[in-house]
Amino acid sequence: MTEERAQMPSPDPPSSKGQEAQRTFNKITDYYDLMNRLMTLGRHAVWCRDVAARTRVPSGGRMLDVATGTGVIALAALKKYPNSTIHAVDFSDRMLTEAASKPGASAIRWQHADANDLPFGDEFFDAVTHGYLLRNVDDVERVLAEQYRVLKRGGRVVILETCPPQGLLRYPVTLGVRVLIPLLGQVVARDRESYAYLQKSTLGFMTPEEVVAILRRVGFASIAWKKKFFGTHMIISAEKQ
Structure with missing residues (x-):
C-alpha cells in the first residue's frame, strides 16, 4: 500500500461553491481562531479536543484531518496521540501557512489537497476528522465516500459541524446567529461579507x-451524534466496518 497517490503539479480548481469558500477562508485567516473563540464563547477548542479524543487513534497509527484550517483539531490529536502520525490537509494555502506556524506544528504533515479527491491510498488511515468542512462542499456524499475509501476497516470518522437550530429555541437562536456573526465579522475582522457567508452556511446546512x-449510504456504521451550543453545532462519529 502506498502512502500517497501520484501528485499533480497543482490541484484541480475547486467547484463554484468551493471557490467561494476558498476565497472566504483565505480572507479570514488572520482572524479565524479569534472569531471561532468569540462565536462559540470559547467552546471551539474544547470541541476540537473532543473530536480528537473520539478518534481513538492506536499507538503508531495514522490520522487525517481534512479541511484542517488553522490546525486546531490536528494539534489536539497530536497532543492526545503523540506516538501517531498526523496528516492535515486544506485547500487554503493561507490557512496551512498559519497552521504550520503554531507551536508543535512541525510534527504534523501539512499538505494542500481537495476533499473531493484525497491524495492518499485506500485504507491508509486509522481515523479521519474534519471541522466545518461539509457545509462548504457541493457534494457531501462524495466527500464522505472519499474519507471512507482512505479509512482502514474499523477506522473512525469524527465530524464537527454546524447545524440549524430546532425546537423551542429555533427562532431566537436563528435570529441571534443572523445578527451576531456578521456583526462580529464587521467589528473584529472588518469583513462583514465573509462572515455573512458563514452565517448563511451555518443556518442552511443539514x-x-x-x-x-x-x-x-456511504457504508459507515456505529454512528452516534450529539448537539452542542443551543443546537447550532454537532459532533458525529462513525466507523468503517
Missing part, C-alpha cells in the same frame, strides 16, 4: 439526521 443518512 440536520444531524440528514448527515447520518448519508454516512449510512
